[in-house]
Amino acid sequence: MDRDMPLSASRRIYEAILGSSTTARGSESVPMPDWVGGGSRDARCGYTVVCNEREQTLGGLIREAFCNKANDIGVGGALGC
Numbered sequence: 411m412d413r414d415m416p417l418s419a420s421r422r423i424y425e426a427i428l429g430s431s432t433t434a435r436g437s438e439s440v441p442m443p444d445w446v447g448g449g450s451r452d453a454r455c456g457y458t459v460v461c462n463e464r465e466q467t468l469g470g471l472i473r474e475a476f477c478n479k480a481n482d483i484g485v486g487g488a489l490g491c
Contacts (some may be wrong), residue, residue, distance in 0.1 A: 413436075424441060430460065430461055431458050431459060431460045431461055432458070433457065433458040434456070434457050434458075435454070435455070436454070436455050437453065437454045437455075438452070438453050439451070439452055439453075440452075440453045468483045475490070476491070477491030
């Protein structure tokens with residue numbers, strides 16, 4: 411599906427119920443070395459993954475970035491973008 415096309419009603423309902431991404435969060439108490447005062451500190455991390463993302467290749471990402479810039483300055487059509 412083209413990213414500029416509006417979502418169908420069923421897809422909007424599906425995403426409202428199940429979401430379009432998932433996030434994992436973790437925390438852990440980690441020991442600190444003596445040269446920074448010792449003891450322990452809480453370390454936290456979060457990671458988000460987008461669901462059902464369209465497959466992309468490195469070449470496609472480079473072309474998309476290039477064409478976006480070319481279109482911004484008005485020469486995209488002449489370059490096949």
